[in-house]
Amino acid sequence: MREYETVFILHPQVDDAGIDREIEAVSQIVAGGKGEVSGVYKWGRRRLAYPIRKVQDGVYTLIRFRAEPPVLREIDRRFKMNESILRHLTTHASGDPTAPDFRSRDRRDRGDRGDRGDRGDRGDRGRGRGGRFDDDGGDDADEAFGREGRRRSRGASGPRDE
Amino acid sequence: MAKTVKKKSARVPRRKVCKLCLDRVEQIDYKDERRLMRAITDRGKIVPRRISGNCTPHQAQVTRAVKRARILAMIPFVADSYR
8 A cells, every 4th residue: 555645626615614525525535445544734725826717716635645546546536526626636645745835944945045136137138038047046057048048049939938 | 378269169068966966855846836936937837957957867856746736736837927
């Protein structure tokens, strides 16, 4: 048995009881397949990066569990039929299961990188591509982009932007 | 003499080191939004290896993580506005 995690996004109009109902539904499928739930993480409501079924927000939940493959198929089948689930994704369990916004790691990252604030007027560097390649801020890569990156990309992706 | 030679050559390619290797990042997680935001352009494209300098295994992981995060609407497939 492997440990998996499934994330699902509920419609924003689903209330708290509804969220718990979906969690319960998954738990029962897992239990029915002789698996066991090892953790439930409610990320709560957050903004979607793009609208899904005309809604801009979704309620995220992550569930970790151990189970056999047929359980995964059943979960997937149920989710597909469920109208209030906007999206779902099941993967092998890995990483930090808590909501992305609340991770201490992120705060540390930000501290390290401190004052990247005023790189605003970097002007025409990314012209023709609309891209600022942010790679942790090493200037080697920035320079490489300034020279080689711009040259290579011209024509290839230029006209599409804007 | 050496100086003139240097001027004539178009550019000196500098060796890039994989940042993720330097930081000893083992796994790139699709839930690690902060990191993924740095792996895409403001258009939403995945930053190519030639720019990011990532090594092959890390770039593959980044790619997979970005694609998963897109499915979950954590990061955009296409960003049409500048942030």
